[in-house]
Amino acid sequence: MQNKNRELDLTVDLAGIWLKNPITTASGTFSPRDSGKFYDLNQLGAMITKGIALEPWEGNPSPRIAETYGGMLNAVGLQNPGVEAYIREELPYLEQFAPPVIANVVGRTVEDYCRVAEALDDTSVAMLEVNISCPNVKAGGIGFGTEPAMAALVTREVKRISSKPVLIKLSPNVTDITEIARAVESEGADGISLINTLLGMSIDARRAKILLANGTGGLSGPAIKPVALRMVYQVCQAVQIPVLGLGGISTGEDAAEFLMAGASAISVGTAALVNPLAPVEILQELKEFMMEMEYRTIAEMRQAFQERNNG
């Protein structure tokens, strides 16, 4: 009826940062110069960049990638050039584009996280996303994301150093995701993003050999979407702070599901490896979906879901 004539408003607020739409790029699946060869990065809600450590990390040996049914395993090992190179080479390039930059931060010690956060504090970065969860780095990672006390400690220390809003990115490889979510909320996290990859492995039966050089890797892609959606829903029920949802989102309707579950915004990850244009195609599909369903805003869409599911 009249709804059709009302203009779509896709803007969202993510932990105090205004995004013109809820579509962001998941860390580790987005390279500004390379992704930007396929589409105009100005179309994105926000640009979340690859995990940045204090020093350069060389990552794991090859093979680092294994395809699985409807998904993929990666054991890239957070290869990155370090925060100094990020500030010198990546940020000036990103500054040409309007969407806010969310810098993903990785570390092997609490001090590592803090020093990266400190280095980024005087930059154009709008927000931090602290990766306490990546399961494919043997040296640390896993401990922070799987123990509430460690997750809380990292959150507290990074918040103490940083003047930027801080998202804590959670690992799904835990018994109770809400326990970790509450722990980081209580230490002042401005938001939570989830899920990171699920720990998995792959065997090449014909060669009778483990496929990834690292042994295990992180599972991502459509195969993990139901798990991600369930965890996003549970966390949204458990905490008051905003949630950035991700995990296998490949279509506009997938994005709508996460937004209905309570996510303030979403990230497109593996889908962008499968199709470089996925973030902007998903944005377009989300618009079409909302127009078809006659939702004018993201909040309206979420409200409809809440009303039909006992809010």
Add this chain to the structure above:
Amino acid sequence: MCRDREWIEKSLVTGRMASQERLTGDVYRIRIEGDFLEDFTREAKPGQFVNVYMKDKSTLLPRPVSICRIQSGQLELVYRVVGKGTREMAGYHSGDAIRLSSPLGNGFDLRGCQSGSALLVGGGVGIPPLLQLAGELNHRGIRTMAVLGFQKEPFLVQEMEKICDKVLVATEDGSLGFAGNVIQLIDKQGQQEGLVADQVFSCGPKPMLKALADLCRERELPLQVSLEERMGCGYGACVGCAVDIKRDGKIQRKAVCKDGPVFWAEEVFWHAE
């Protein structure tokens, strides 16, 4: 909102299958048509590859396939069926749609190729990109010789013979040409066959490339190799396809898809297999 910016240089395109033929065993050639070929012809460099996007959505990742040749308004890809994705490709028929990326990666460095001679060394499904390269070298008036190695049944030999000044074939089972591998052939017959060149280009299995790298180092010949690795995205976003490269006095992990697939052999850190 979606403004065309000068740096938006890559895209995904939908081509039409013109033909599918089995060259030998599990090696197939497809020919693809489409409006985009005008751009491809202008932009594609020998040694680049395209991503082929799968129709079966359980097969998530694109399949990188090197460009074999672009001619008569058709893009030719030659591939071996090795798994689910390439099996899907082998099932494509004339008239089917096929989704591809723009040419990706860096091709062979031809800046030093203004005159003289070149030797191309190919093994199995490493041979296809050498066909496009041979055409370009020939176009530049460079004397081009090729040594092609196969496990058993050869393919693309006639196509290479049409372009190259000389083509030698080695088969592991001795069914055609020299019985053995390309390295043994070059070792034993190189001199009498006049295999002298200013530059060497190669694509094929890693042990072959490594042995050729040793040979070229001994003879002080510049060698470029096209490498293969399990890829994720194919365009530099995931850094899934790492290779160890010696540069500036240290070993750096480079992406085969974006920094390669062609590297100078002297820079490659060859791990023991």
